[in-house]
Amino acid sequence: MRSTGTFSVKNFVPTDVVPTPAVATGTPAGVATMEKHYEGEVVGHSATLFTAAFDQTTGVGTYLALESFEGSLHGRAGTFNFAHSATTTGSDRTAEFFTIVPSSGTGELTGITGAGGMTVDADGTHRVWFDYEIIG
Numbered sequence: 552m553r554s555t556g557t558f559s560v561k562n563f564v565p566t567d568v569v570p571t572p573a574v575a576t577g578t579p580a581g582v583a584t585m586e587k588h589y590e591g592e593v594v595g596h597s598a599t600l601f602t603a604a605f606d607q608t609t610g611v612g613t614y615l616a617l618e619s620f621e622g623s624l625h626g627r628a629g630t631f632n633f634a635h636s637a638t639t640t641g642s643d644r645t646a647e648f649f650t651i652v653p654s655s656g657t658g659e660l661t662g663i664t665g666a667g668g669m670t671v672d673a674d675g676t677h678r679v680w681f682d683y684e685i686i687g
Contacts, residue, residue, distance in 0.1 A: 554624040555680045556591030563601075578612055580604040587618070593679060595622010610641035624681060629658025633681075635669060644670070651683060662687035 568582040585599035597618040605612030615636040622628070632652035637644045649667045656663035665683030672678065 552625065552684060553680055553682050554592040555678065556589045556593030558587045558589045558593075558677050558679055560585055560677075561588050561596075562586040576604070578604045578606050585616075589620075589622060589679065592625055593622065593681065595620055597621070611639065613638040613646070624660065624663075624683065627659040627685070629656055629660030629663075631656040631660050631663050633667065635667075637669075651681065656685075660685065 563583055563585050565581060565583045570580070581603055583601045583603075585597075585601050587597045587599060589595050589597070597620040599616050599618045601614065601616045603612055603614040605614065613636065615634070617632065617634050619630065619632050621630045632655040633650065634652060635649040636647070638646040647668060649669065651663055651665045651667070653664060662685045663683050664686055665681060667679065667681040667683070669680075670678045
């Protein structure tokens, strides 16, 4: 089943986490936490651990995020984790990865498995979809 929605970032907090030993590269790496709110067939919020190697000046980089979602898909309420990543050269998204973490579902989302994706419209609207099934 596919569930679609939009989301907005309500909070983005960079952290002081630094790998040890620190390694200087051509693109700085960082860690942040985020809170997102979802609307549509996907309704709820998430707490996100966000890591990236990103150059703010050129808009080039790669991110990796792990989200803990609480809400509903098509009216089925519960929680689950999902992970996603992508690379950009400033105006595109490539090397995308998106998966629902197995055995992470609770409530009416217990047994959720699947994948999904994200896009950003020209006007800045962030879209998400989950292609999922509930097993069990």
